[in-house]
Amino acid sequence: MKKFTKVLMGAGAIAVSAMAMNAQAADGKALYTEKNCHTCHGADGNAPIMPLYPKLAGQNKEYLVAQMKDIKSGARANGMSMAMKAMVMNVSDEEFTAIAEYLANVK
Ligand code: HEC
Numbered sequence: 001m002k003k004f005t006k007v008l009m010g011a012g013a014i015a016v017s018a019m020a021m022n023a024q025a026a027d028g029k030a031l032y033t034e035k036n037c038h039t040c041h042g043a044d045g046n047a048p049i050m051p052l053y054p055k056l057a058g059q060n061k062e063y064l065v066a067q068m069k070d071i072k073s074g075a076r077a078n079g080m081s082m083a084m085k086a087m088v089m090n091v092s093d094e095e096f097t098a099i100a101e102y103l104a105n106v107k
Contacts, residue, residue, distance in 0.1 A: 028102025031095050036087065044106045052080050057106035064100035069093070 032038060032045070037056075042048050045056030056064065070076035072088045091099075 028098040028100070031091075031099050032102060035091055035095070035099075037099070040083070040087075045103045046106065053083075056103045059104060061097075061100045061104040064103055065093075065096050068096045068100070 037045070040049055040053050041056050045059075048055055067076065068088055068091070071081050071084050072091070074085070077085075088096075
C-alpha cells in the first residue's frame with residue numbers, strides 16, 4: 001500500500017510539470033496575438049507585412065528579448081524602431097521572455 005501511494009505521487013508530479021510547460025508555451029503564442037505582434041510580423045513571426053519588418057521565427061530567444069528591451073527603453077532607435085516602440089510600451093519583461101520562447105521554437 002505504501003509503495004502504491006508513492007507511485008501515484010510520482011505520476012502526479014510528472015503530470016503537473018508537463019502542464020506547467022504547456023502553459024508557458026501557450027502563453028507566448030497567445031501573447032503574440034493578444035499584443036498584435038502578428039499585424040506587422042505576420043503569423044508565427046514568419047511573414048512580415050513589409051520587407052523592412054524583420055522575421056522573428058527561429059531567432060535566438062536571448063537575442064529577441066534583448067532587442068525588445070532595447071527598443072522599449074530607446075537604446076535601439078534605428079530605421080524602423082519607432083513603429084515597433086509603441087507596440088512594446090505595455091509589454092512586460094516576463095511577457096517578452098514568454099513571447100521570445102515561443103518565437104525561438106517556431107519551426
Ligand atoms: C507596427 C508594426 C509592428 C508591430 C505591431 C510590432 N512590431 Fe516588432 N518590429 C517592427 C519593426 C518595424 C521592427 C524593426 C525595427 C528597426 O528597424 O529597428 C521590429 C523589430 C522587432 C524585433 C527585433 C527583431 C530583430 O531582428 O532585431 C522584435 C524581437 C520584435 N519586433 C518583436 C515584436 C513583438 C513581440 C511585438 C508584439 C508585442 C511586435 N514586435 C509588434 C514592427 C512592429
